[in-house]
Amino acid sequence: MSLNTINFSGNSGFGEPLSLQIYKHILKKIIEGEFKAGDKIVEEDISKELNTSRAPVREALYLLQVDGIVERMPRRGTVVKSFTKSEIEEYNDVIIELIRVAVNYLSNKWNEEHKLKFKEYFNEVSTEYEKKNVIEYQIKLEQLLRYILSIANNKALIRFYEEANSILKVFAQVQWTIKTMENFHCKLKDFGAAMLESDFAKANKAIYETIKLGVK
Structure with missing residues (x-):
């Protein structure tokens, strides 16, 4: 029921992979309302914000998609689904x-x-x-x-x-x-x-x- 402080060094104190740390970072933004339903999440923007490569961001977005939190839309990219x-x-x-x-x-x-x-x-x-x-x-x-x-x-x-x-x-x-x-x-x-x-x-x-x- 808690979230450890995210450390974008590629390895958290609890051994979490970078993609999972980024997953939680994006999810936190969604829950706080910074990303709203229908908003596009730009892979490049996240990688620049966190000073990391695009590969773990891409993996994080894939994990979010698997969990039904975001979806891939034709010609739009990755957008936030409603989170009720x-x-x-x-x-x-x-x-x-x-x-x-x-x-x-x-x-x-x-x-x-x-x-x-x-x-x-x-x-x-x-x-x-x-x-x-x-x-x-x-x-x-x-x-x-x-x-x-x-x-x-x-x-x-x-x-x-x-x-x-x-x-x-x-x-x-x-x-x-x-x-x-x-x-x-x-x-x-x-x-x-x-x-x-x-x-x-x-x-x-x-x-x-x-x-x-x-x-x-």
Whole structure:
């Protein structure tokens, strides 16, 4: 649900390829309204803005096209498609179901070691909440959710999560406020308590209610 600071050196601190960094840069502009539906995105302009070659920009635009965010139009080039709140909510619903499936997958693997590590990640999220640091909160939250997915150890879940989350991370960076974080964390505490109690039915209900608040 967070976006790390983009470093256009060809390699981010988290090993992201340059094309993905550019993808997020363009997506952020779309969500913020700098690029509106129907606007043309000029490959050369982006490469000059970011002081990079056109090849990774071209790849980033292709990734955006695959995700249905831009489209190639005859004699016009790459233009922005409409990006509605309902579409954001659809991506959010996908994330909810993936996390709930992951919780079900890990139910027979969950042990005291996992609980301790989960509690450690949850405490890091809570620390950023206390500091009212929205961006760092999002980063720690994503680490927590990724930990759930890692225990479930299902490659398909992880792949689908990455695809849906790439859009939601940028949305959260642009749209979340301290109030959003406060409402979200209030429900997240229920999820954390349920996981530590190994009450997976309660955890599934809590994560549904929690992540729903991420796009309110």
